[in-house]
Amino acid sequence: MMEIGLNHYLVLSTILFAIGLVGIMRRKNLLLLFFATEILLNAVNVGFAAISHYYGDLTGQMFAFFVIAIAASELAVGLGLLIVWHKRHGTIDLDSMSSMRG
Amino acid sequence: MFEAIAFYLFAFLTIAMFFITVTTSQALYALSALAAGMIFISAFFFILGADFLGAVQIIVYTGAVMALYAFGMMFFDTTREVKEKQGNKYIIVGLATLAAVMVVVIFAAPIVSTNITASYPMLEGAGNTQEVGIVLFTKYLVPFEVAAIMLLVAMVAGIVLAGKKMDLSLTLMSAEEIKLMDEEINKKVLS
Amino acid sequence: MEKYLYIALFAPLVSSLFSALFTATTKKTFTGIIASILIFSAFVSSSILLTHILSGGEPIHVEMMTWMATGNLYIPFGFVVDQVSVTMMMVVTLVSTIVHIYSIGYMDHDKGFNRFFSYLSAFVFSMMILVMSDNYAGLFIGWEGVGLCSWLLIGFWFHKESATWAANEAFIMNRIADLGMLIGIFLIYWNTGTLQYDGAFASFATLDVSTLTWIGIFLFIGAMGKSAQFPLHTWLADAMEGPTPVSALIHAATMVTAGVYLVVRSNELYDLIPNVGLFIASLGAFVALFAASMALVNRDMKRIIAYSTLSQLGYMFAAAGLGAYWVALFHLMAHAFFKALLFLGAGNVMHAMHDELDPFKMGGLKKTMKGTFIMMTIASIALAGIFPLAGFFSKDAILEAAFVEHHYVIYAVLLFTAGLTAFYSFRLVALIFHGEERYKLFGIHPHEAYKFMLVGMSPLLLLAIIAGSFKGTYYEMIIELLPETEYHIHSHLVYWIMTIGTQTFVALSIIYAYKKYTDSKITVPDGTSLVENSFMYKLLLNQYYIPYAYERYLVTPYRELSRLLWKEVDQKMVDASVDGIAGIFYFIGNNTRAMQSGNLSIMLKWMVTGTVVLLSLAVVFGLAARYSDEIIIILSGLGV
Numbered sequence: 001m002m003e004i005g006l007n008h009y010l011v012l013s014t015i016l017f018a019i020g021l022v023g024i025m026r027r028k029n030l031l032l033l034f035f036a037t038e039i040l041l042n043a044v045n046v047g048f049a050a051i052s053h054y055y056g057d058l059t060g061q062m063f064a065f066f067v068i069a070i071a072a073s074e075l076a077v078g079l080g081l082l083i084v085w086h087k088r089h090g091t092i093d094l095d096s097m098s099s100m101r102g
Numbered sequence: 103m104f105e106a107i108a109f110y111l112f113a114f115l116t117i118a119m120f121f122i123t124v125t126t127s128q129a130l131y132a133l134s135a136l137a138a139g140m141i142f143i144s145a146f147f148f149i150l151g152a153d154f155l156g157a158v159q160i161i162v163y164t165g166a167v168m169a170l171y172a173f174g175m176m177f178f179d180t181t182r183e184v185k186e187k188q189g190n191k192y193i194i195v196g197l198a199t200l201a202a203v204m205v206v207v208i209f210a211a212p213i214v215s216t217n218i219t220a221s222y223p224m225l226e227g228a229g230n231t232q233e234v235g236i237v238l239f240t241k242y243l244v245p246f247e248v249a250a251i252m253l254l255v256a257m258v259a260g261i262v263l264a265g266k267k268m269d270l271s272l273t274l275m276s277a278e279e280i281k282l283m284d285e286e287i288n289k290k291v292l293s
Numbered sequence: 294m295e296k297y298l299y300i301a302l303f304a305p306l307v308s309s310l311f312s313a314l315f316t317a318t319t320k321k322t323f324t325g326i327i328a329s330i331l332i333f334s335a336f337v338s339s340s341i342l343l344t345h346i347l348s349g350g351e352p353i354h355v356e357m358m359t360w361m362a363t364g365n366l367y368i369p370f371g372f373v374v375d376q377v378s379v380t381m382m383m384v385v386t387l388v389s390t391i392v393h394i395y396s397i398g399y400m401d402h403d404k405g406f407n408r409f410f411s412y413l414s415a416f417v418f419s420m421m422i423l424v425m426s427d428n429y430a431g432l433f434i435g436w437e438g439v440g441l442c443s444w445l446l447i448g449f450w451f452h453k454e455s456a457t458w459a460a461n462e463a464f465i466m467n468r469i470a471d472l473g474m475l476i477g478i479f480l481i482y483w484n485t486g487t488l489q490y491d492g493a494f495a496s497f498a499t500l501d502v503s504t505l506t507w508i509g510i511f512l513f514i515g516a517m518g519k520s521a522q523f524p525l526h527t528w529l530a531d532a533m534e535g536p537t538p539v540s541a542l543i544h545a546a547t548m549v550t551a552g553v554y555l556v557v558r559s560n561e562l563y564d565l566i567p568n569v570g571l572f573i574a575s576l577g578a579f580v581a582l583f584a585a586s587m588a589l590v591n592r593d594m595k596r597i598i599a600y601s602t603l604s605q606l607g608y609m610f611a612a613a614g615l616g617a618y619w620v621a622l623f624h625l626m627a628h629a630f631f632k633a634l635l636f637l638g639a640g641n642v643m644h645a646m647h648d649e650l651d652p653f654k655m656g657g658l659k660k661t662m663k664g665t666f667i668m669m670t671i672a673s674i675a676l677a678g679i680f681p682l683a684g685f686f687s688k689d690a691i692l693e694a695a696f697v698e699h700h701y702v703i704y705a706v707l708l709f710t711a712g713l714t715a716f717y718s719f720r721l722v723a724l725i726f727h728g729e730e731r732y733k734l735f736g737i738h739p740h741e742a743y744k745f746m747l748v749g750m751s752p753l754l755l756l757a758i759i760a761g762s763f764k765g766t767y768y769e770m771i772i773e774l775l776p777e778t779e780y781h782i783h784s785h786l787v788y789w790i791m792t793i794g795t796q797t798f799v800a801l802s803i804i805y806a807y808k809k810y811t812d813s814k815i816t817v818p819d820g821t822s823l824v825e826n827s828f829m830y831k832l833l834l835n836q837y838y839i840p841y842a843y844e845r846y847l848v849t850p851y852r853e854l855s856r857l858l859w860k861e862v863d864q865k866m867v868d869a870s871v872d873g874i875a876g877i878f879y880f881i882g883n884n885t886r887a888m889q890s891g892n893l894s895i896m897l898k899w900m901v902t903g904t905v906v907l908l909s910l911a912v913v914f915g916l917a918a919r920y921s922d923e924i925i926i927i928l929s930g931l932g933v
Contacts, residue, residue: 004109009150010209012113016120018202023124024897025194031174032129033893035136038167039120042143045159053150058237061152065238068162069249073256075167079174080263086177094894101891197901204908208915 009050016043030082030092034075041071108149116142129178133171140164153230294345295355298374301338301382302421304331305389309414312407320406325397328410332393332417336386339379346379347770354427368488373427376774380622380767381424381554384629387752388546389417394749395637396538398742399644403536409449413542416442420547424554429478429488432555436474436519439548440467446543447535459531466528470518477511480504494561502566509562509569512555520552520606523580527840529603530587533595537640540595545602545636546629553606556613557622560775564616571700574614578706581607583837585713589720590833592818593650594642597721598635601676604714605632608691611703617694618775623767624687631675631683631757637750638669642725645739646732652721653817657730661739664747666726668754673722675757677715677799683760689792690764694778696791708795715802723810731817 020043023036045064052060086092119139123132140163147156238246272280308331312324346352352375361368374382393413400406419442423435441464448460482488484504485496497505516522521529532544543549556563556573563570581604588600605628612621645662646655659666675682678689688711695704732739741747835841888899917924 002103002106004106007210008109009146011206012116014202014205014209015117017205018198019117019120019124021198021201021901022194023120025197025894025901026124026191028894029129030893031171031178032132034171035123035132038136038163039123039139042140042163045155046143046146049147049150049152049155052152058233061155061234062237062242064152064155065158065234066242066245066249068158069253072162072167073253075170076256076260077263079170080260082174083177083264092178094892097893098891101889193898197898197905200905201901201908204905204912207912208908 006050006054009054010047013043013047013050016046019043028094030085030094030097033094034078034082038071038075041067105149108145112142112145112149116146129175133168133175136171137164137168140168151230154234294342294350294353297338297341298353298355298372298425301335301342301386302372302418302425304335304338305414305417305421307331309411309418312411312414315407316405316411318407320401320403322397324407324410325393325400328414329390329393329397332386332390332414335417335421336383336390339382339386342374343379343383346374346376347766352376352774360430365486366482368428368430370431371427371489372425372431373490374425376771377554377558377622378424380626380771381550382421384550384626385417385420385424385547387756388542388629388633389413391633391749391753392538392542392637395541395640395746396536398746399538399640400536401743405449409446409536412442412445412449413538416446416543416548420551423551427490429481429490429493432558433471433474433478436471436515436551439543439551440464440471440519443467443532443543443548446539447532449535449539453534456534459528459534463528463532466525467518470515470525473511473513473518474515477508477515480508480511484508490558497562497565505562505566506569509559509566512559512562513569513573516552516555516610517576518552519555520549520610521603522552522576522606522610523583524839526580526584526603527836527843530596530599530836533593533599537595537636537643540599541633541636541640544599545632549602549606550609550625550629553609553613553621553625556610557618557775560613560618563613564776567616570614570616572614574611574695574700574703577607577610577612577614578703578710579607580604581611581710582706582713583607585710585717587833587836588717589713590830592653592834594639594652594721594725595636595650597652597717598632598639601635601714601718602628602632604710605676607710608688608707611707612691612694615694615698615700615703616776617691617778619768619771619778620687620690620694622771622775623764624691626767627675627683627687627757627760630753630760631672634668634672634750634753634757635676637746637753638665638672641665641742641746642669642739644742646737649732649735649737651817652724653731654735655725655732656728657726658732658739659726660730662726662741664741668747668750669726670722671754672757673718676718677803678711678795679799680796681761683757686761686764689795692791692795693788708798711795712798712802715799716806719803719806720810723807727807727811734817 017040020036020040023039024033027033027036045067048060048064048067050060052058052064082092085097089096116139119135119142122135123139126132126135141160144156144159144164147153147159275283308328311331312328315321315324342353352373354371354373356369356371359367359369393410396409396413400409403409416439419435419438421435423432423439426432426435444460444464447463448457450456451460478488481493484500485493487493487496518525529544529549533540535543563573584600584603584607588597588604591597591600605624609621609624609628612618612624641662642655642658642665643650645658645665649655671682675684678684692704692707692711695701695707832838888895890896
């Protein structure tokens with residue numbers, strides 16, 4: 001237990017990812033959904049960094065780096081769209097957004 | 103020894119913070135918990151010796167991203183509690199747990215194998231930032247540049263989507279037109 | 294020499310395709326003229342080939358191209374011009390040319406003028422393929438082609454229900470017989486490995502008799518359909534629904550003789566199975582009598598001539614069955630001439646009488662239609678077999694063959710039929726051309742046909758008269774290929790008694806017919822006279838009730854069965870199962886529509902579900918890959 005190995009980090013990453021999944025499935029408010037997405041991305045980053053450390057390879061950190069960049073840009077566009085939607089419809093509740101019903 | 107303590111402490115904190123984020127009904131608490139969680143994640147990066155990544159995490163994620171979320175929250179009424187019609191919580195939790203278990207099982211398997219070799223091994227003696235720099239600007243140069251363009255595009259998109267009065271372009275108008283516009287606005291304000 | 298073969302073969306095709314260009318337009322006379330010219334060129338080529346063969350030339354073999362060369366099966370598009378085929382070619386092209394010229398006048402006022410020539414030339418092309426082919430497969434192609442063109446031509450006036458029905462009947466009966474012929478061809482291929490005539494014939498001697506018998510029987514079944522032997526004979530009389538030139542060409546001279554040609558061509562086969570030959574001869578004799586009896590009382594002019602054709606076909610088969618193949622072919626040739634002449638003359642009468650067919654409503658036409666009268670009378674004399682016209686030589690040869698081979702029953706039947714033939718032919722001539730002018734009661738004003746039509750028919754008239762003199766040269770030529778059988782009655786006395794006796798019998802029949810039907814007291818029968826209500830009359834008039842029996846016991850049950858299969862099996866079972874399969878997909882789609890709620894939250898839940906499924910698959914496969922050896926041991930232990 002004392003010796004922290006890769007497994008510990010991977011289990012941690014998995015738990016955080018699971019929490020993120022719970023968040024995605026549970027949240028009906030679009031903004032709070034975005035929060036849960038951020039949790040997912042961070043969990044993955046932890047996993048990348050851990051593997052990079054324990055195998056002595058820098059590829060993991062590179063990927064984590066790019067994931068952060070992508071998360072930032074996704075956030076910008078996502079918030080912009082969110083604001084436009086809110087201006088039009090006055091609500092950001094997911095249950096009201098069902099015009100794509102099949 | 104210290105590593106273990108730090109790991110468990112931060113792990114507990116991170117899990118708690120993220121748990122608050124996904125379960126609370128107050129949007130402001132969720133935001134704050136998320137910000138705290140990001141900081142603790144960067145602590146992990148520092149433990150793992152990824153200094154550059156940890157710093158970037160704090161600056162970009164906690165600083166820029168959370169600030170952006172905070173600005174976004176200003177558009178919505180955050181004093182109210184977010185009312186959410188809940189789906190079946192057993193399905194949700196059950197699915198998530200199942201996914202987690204599967205992933206752990208999958209990851210546990212290759213750990214046993216010893217065929218993994220490093221393609222970009224860390225150099226002795228150089229600091230983490232230098233190493234990151236070397237790899238980033240040689241092997242990952244093209245993704246780096248493309249990421250830069252992507253950020254530019256995202257920025258422009260954000261501005262266009264959220265901006266007001268975007269049909270007038272002050273740089274393209276001549277000086278007289280700008281003066282006319284100012285007088286119009288002043289007239290409206292004064293009258 | 295090969296180019297004449299190709300001209301003879303393909304000129305009708307060119308003519309057909311050319312006329313086909315104009316089928317949608319109004320009548321254009323030049324289509325008829327060009328068609329006639331092209332068929333005439335085919336006739337000229339055939340004559341050149343005939344002189345070549347007559348002067349002792351070698352038969353011409355060409356192989357145009359390969360049709361099928363797969364495995365052991367090799368079927369080329371090959372054509373041969375030998376003694377038998379050149380005889381048929383001559384007959385076909387000559388009669389076709391004359392019919393084409395005649396049709397220019399006959400179809401004068403018809404809207405489908407161009408279409409008619411297209412179909413007619415297509416028929417000639419198919420017939421040429423049939424007679425010129427050098428293997429059974431090519432023969433079958435021509436066989437089917439003439440069947441198709443016959444259907445097209447019988448149903449030429451397709452808006453008439455009776456015409457389309459007759460066309461379908463002809464085609465379907467032919468098809469039933471073609472099944473037999475196909476089985477025969479398959480048997481030939483299976484047992485000899487080739488469909489070429491020379492190859493197959495060479496191998497026939499090595500086969501055992503039962504196989505040969507089956508082959509012979511099946512091939513003859515095909516001939517039965519095409520040449521309208523009993524019981525597949527009803528279509529020939531109904532085929533008179535088509536225009537008269539069609540009847541003249543197809544149902545007198547060419548298509549119906551294809552069956553005889555088949556038997557003659559396969560003479561090497563039938564020589565080895567004399568029992569089948571005897572059966573063929575007996576059937577032929579039976580049909581001759583059967584058809585002649587039905588012609589005795591019929592009141593449709595073209596049907597009488599059709600039954601006459603049927604009767605003469607019976608004669609040809611009788612000759613072929615007895616082994617006198619060259620006699621059958623000779624009778625085929627002579628019969629083509631005078632029967633075509635009869636039909637064309639009947640066409641003239643029909644046109645003059647405004648499509649009236651009942652000879653009782655005509656009479657005394659010899660005053661207004663002199664040319665037709667002379668032609669039909671001479672044709673009837675030739676048909677009856679009076680010396681020195683063509684029919685005498687051919688018919689007498691058949692009677693001699695029957696007598697010499699000691700088949701006295703066949704001889705008696707054929708002799709009696711000769712008398713009947715004379716009787717009904719002259720009954721027809723007498724009713725139409727002699728006696729009172731009964732047509733005046735119906736307000737018809739007859740006139741003779743166009744001059745060029747009569748001029749066109751004159752070669753047939755000439756040939757009907759002089760064809761008998763060809764017998765010697767023909768015999769010399771044909772025995773190069775066909776078995777040399779001369780039928781000499783050993784005693785001159787018997788021969789003269791036979792001949793004179795036959796002639797007297799025939800002459801008496803003619804006189805009796807004349808006496809009965811040129812009576813000025815003849816009226817149109819209206820169903821009340823004693824004769825009309827007698828049993829024999831009704832039996833013969835209704836064709837022995839055979840069409841009625843077919844309709845009632847074959848066609849109607851079959852139609853019921855088809856309707857049953859359609860409504861019960863096809864609609865309820867097949868359609869239902871296919872629709873059911875489609876319905877299952879529809880049902881599944883409808884019920885999984887709920888997945889696409891448009892609600893992001895629900896879709897995210899589905900996404901996580903999918904991820905879990907994929908992950909579990911990954912785990913299962915990983916475990917299987919890792920422990921594959923143990924798994925194989927366990928499964929083999931279980932016996933899989």
